[in-house]
Structures are given as structure tokens and as C-alpha cells.
Amino acid sequence: MxxxxxxxxxxxxxxxxxxxxxxxxxxxxxxxxxxxxxxxxxxxxxxxxxxxxxxxxxxxxxxxxxxxxxxxxxxxxxxxxxxxxxxxxxxxxxxxxxxxxxxxxxxxxxxxxxxxxxxxxxxxAQFTQHVTSTTTAGDPSPHTAMGVFAGIRATALARLGSDDLQGLRVAIQGLGNVGYALAEQLAASGVELYVSDLDPGRVQLAAEELGAHPVSSEDLLGTPCDILAPCGLGGVLNSHTVGELHCAAVAGAANNQLASNEIADELESRGILYAPDYVINSGGLIYVALKHREQSLAAITAHLSKIGLRLTEIYGHAQADKRSPARVADALAERLLYGS
Known part of the structure; x- marks a missing residue:
């Protein structure tokens, strides 16, 4: 241990x-x-x-x-x-x-x-004040989705040359609270959606409400698209699944999307831009942290808007250094945490 x-x-x-x-x-x-x-x-x-x-x-x-x-x-x-x-x-x-x-x-x-x-x-909360996301504080999921949406726009700009999402094909794996809220924002921006979820009811709802194309969970990762958005549990990108990808970029809400750090290098070698998960999905943490500190919704929204800027910064360093954005993000975080 x-x-x-x-x-x-x-x-x-x-x-x-x-x-x-x-x-x-x-x-x-x-x-x-x-x-x-x-x-x-x-x-x-x-x-x-x-x-x-x-x-x-x-x-x-x-x-x-x-x-x-x-x-x-x-x-x-x-x-x-x-x-x-x-x-x-x-x-x-x-x-x-x-x-x-x-x-x-x-x-x-x-x-x-x-x-x-x-x-x-x-x-x-009945026994400690060191808790957030209570009924009073509110659900952070919509704010996570807002941050991921901003991150997808920054990723599209970096990889495809424009942050206009109209007509882009985005494949979403996982339609939970965050994934579905993200799908709603993307559909409103004119994105062509391909979706999968272990709950067929969620997939049907997305098809009926958002015009999304249902895809089986087994086939979603291999679906040809511009951006793949993993929004379920972690570890979805491994040495086997990376070879199946047919996308220009990976930008989604799931934590720990990479089975190992080496997967980031495989994505880089294939020319697939990777949005470091803990950067693009930080909207929920921003919300709960600032809400716990009793910050205003305006202040929280302003902080959320910086997610796209941070990703753009990381992509710039990655391009200059010719290495994965995941490696760049780790180095930046470790410098802040350890001074190294």
C-alpha cells in the first residue's frame, strides 16, 4: 500500500x-x-x-x-x-x-x-460542513458539460482550424448527466451526433430529442467522426481501442480516459489531438469549489470560460515541443504542485 x-x-x-x-x-x-x-x-x-x-x-x-x-x-x-x-x-x-x-x-x-x-x-451534511453538491448547492453536471463544450470548441480550432462546430461529427460515449447535457449543447450548435450508452432509453431519447444517430457501445469508438467525446467511466482508451479510432481529436468528460500515459504518445503518433481529461472536464470541480466558497454564479461562469484558454495554451506548447498535450499538462500541473 x-x-x-x-x-x-x-x-x-x-x-x-x-x-x-x-x-x-x-x-x-x-x-x-x-x-x-x-x-x-x-x-x-x-x-x-x-x-x-x-x-x-x-x-x-x-x-x-x-x-x-x-x-x-x-x-x-x-x-x-x-x-x-x-x-x-x-x-x-x-x-x-x-x-x-x-x-x-x-x-x-x-x-x-x-x-x-x-x-x-x-x-x-448532517454531520459535517465539509461537503458540497448538496441539494442546496446544486448539481455540478451542467457546469462540467459547459466546460467540455468550451473545450471541444478550443480543440476544433486547434485541430480543424475553426471553432465553428456547425456540421462537425461528434461521437459521444456515455449519456449520463454530463454526456446528455453536452449532447444538447452540441446539437444546438449544429453538430451531427453519434451516441451510445449502456441504457438504451438514453440513446432513444437523444435520437428523438436531438436527432442523434444511435450506435452500439461496441462500435462507438470506431465510428468515423471529427471528435470523439468519451463521457463514461475511465480507461476507455487503451492499446487495443486506440487502433480502432477514426477521429481527428478526442475531447470528452470522462476521468482517466487513458489506460496508461503511453496511450497519449500513441494518439500523438497517429495525429489524433488529445484534450487532457482533467483539464477539459474541470467545470464541475470549478463549480463545487467556488460554490463552497460562496462565490457568485457570475464569478463561477467567468472561471469556467478559462477552460478553453487553458487548452489552447497546452496545445500551443504541445505543438512547439512536438509531444502529447497530456505530457504538457502533467508537466504544467507538477510545476504548480511541486515547483519542479
Whole structure:
């Protein structure tokens, strides 16, 4: 476990369980140089505890990089609650998690993530103030989608020569809260959409409401398009799937899209421009961080508008240095986090 922590340069790892509610939780705090750690709480089934710990560590590191390049006074953290096969009282389980967060005395602030909701955050908020994305604070998903939309425009400009999206073909993998909101914005801009989701109802809705072309989940990555937008879970781009791509750029909302750093180099060698995921999808983090600090919606929107500018900066460095934007983004983030 310490080897994993050292490899990721993780500051702290907290584990807690509550036999009464079935809570088994992991909080990974990656870096707090810029401020207290902030990151969502996942509530998912895992094959074993080691898998859950690795996921928390990997995601916490991504949150540090995301906060740094978003210009936020926040560190990076992530929580994982291992979803039991059966839970008697979900509310009580998240209340127990709230008590765990409170013991960290503000060192970690939690938010919604895969498998959790604002209602879960409301339960946590009964026992700690170090939580956002509550019903009162609001859902960050629309703001994530706004940032990704701005990032797609910046990516189109860098790779295709124009940020006018009219007539472009965009393939969206995953139509959850963020993916569907993104699809709505793209459709309004005249984009031809190709979509897939594990829920056929979401695909049908996109076809009926947005005129999207349904594609099977197995075929979506190989669909010829201008921009591929992964908006589901991570690890979708690996040594096998990269060879299937028929797109000019990859720009989507999913976290940890690359199975490894080497995949970024494969995309670069194929001439496929990659928008570093933790840069383009930082809109949700910007929203929850500034909302937690009681910033106005105008201030939050102004901060969101910088996502496209940051990507343009990264693309410029990448072109000048002839290396992947992912490598450039990592170097910029590490300079902010470690001064190196």
C-alpha cells in the first residue's frame, strides 16, 4: 500500500468501516499545497479492497492536477465507498461517512461522483460542513458539460482550424448527466451526433430529442467522426481501442480516459489531438469549489470560460515541443504542485 502511495506521491490514505451501516470507505488525499483536498465520493462495487484503494489513489492524483490547472486554491482528494451487495439504510451509511469526514477537520471536502447523488450529500451534511453538491448547492453536471463544450470548441480550432462546430461529427460515449447535457449543447450548435450508452432509453431519447444517430457501445469508438467525446467511466482508451479510432481529436468528460500515459504518445503518433481529461472536464470541480466558497454564479461562469484558454495554451506548447498535450499538462500541473 505504501508503495502505491509513494508512486502517486500521495500525502495520506484514510480507511474506515462501520459494521452497523455496512460502510467501508477510503479517502485518498493526494496534495494539499494549494489548499484543502476536494474531490467526489464514488459509491461503486469493487472486486476487492485493493482495487478500491487503487481507484481512490489514481483519482485523487487526477484531482490535484485538475485543481492546479483550473487555478483553484484546492488540493486533490477522492473518496470511494465500496457498495455492499445489500444495504438496509443508505441514508445511515452516508451519515456514517459524514462522521468519518468530520474527523479529518477540513482536510478533505467531498462532493458527488459516480454512484452518489445530492441526496447522499445531504445525509453527509448532517454531520459535517465539509461537503458540497448538496441539494442546496446544486448539481455540478451542467457546469462540467459547459466546460467540455468550451473545450471541444478550443480543440476544433486547434485541430480543424475553426471553432465553428456547425456540421462537425461528434461521437459521444456515455449519456449520463454530463454526456446528455453536452449532447444538447452540441446539437444546438449544429453538430451531427453519434451516441451510445449502456441504457438504451438514453440513446432513444437523444435520437428523438436531438436527432442523434444511435450506435452500439461496441462500435462507438470506431465510428468515423471529427471528435470523439468519451463521457463514461475511465480507461476507455487503451492499446487495443486506440487502433480502432477514426477521429481527428478526442475531447470528452470522462476521468482517466487513458489506460496508461503511453496511450497519449500513441494518439500523438497517429495525429489524433488529445484534450487532457482533467483539464477539459474541470467545470464541475470549478463549480463545487467556488460554490463552497460562496462565490457568485457570475464569478463561477467567468472561471469556467478559462477552460478553453487553458487548452489552447497546452496545445500551443504541445505543438512547439512536438509531444502529447497530456505530457504538457502533467508537466504544467507538477510545476504548480511541486515547483519542479
Amino acid at each position: 505504501f508503495t502505491m502511495m509513494e508512486s502517486a506521491r500521495l500525502e495520506a490514505l484514510h480507511l474506515a468501516q462501520d459494521p452497523v451501516t455496512g460502510l467501508k470507505a477510503i479517502i485518498a488525499i493526494h496534495n494539499t499545497r494549494l489548499g484543502p483536498a476536494l474531490g467526489g465520493c464514488r459509491y461503486l462495487a469493487y472486486p476487492d479492497t485493493d482495487s478500491a484503494v487503487r481507484d481512490a489513489i489514481r483519482l485523487a492524483q487526477g484531482m490535484s492536477y485538475k485543481a492546479a490547472l483550473a487555478g483553484l486554491e484546492q488540493g486533490g482528494g477522492k473518496a470511494v465507498i465500496i457498495r455492499p451487495a445489500h444495504v438496509d439504510n443508505r441514508g445511515a451509511l452516508f451519515e456514517a461517512f459524514g462522521r468519518m469526514i468530520e474527523t479529518l477537520k477540513g482536510g478533505y471536502i467531498t462532493a458527488v461522483d459516480s454512484g452518489t447523488s445530492s441526496a447522499d450529500m445531504d445525509c453527509i
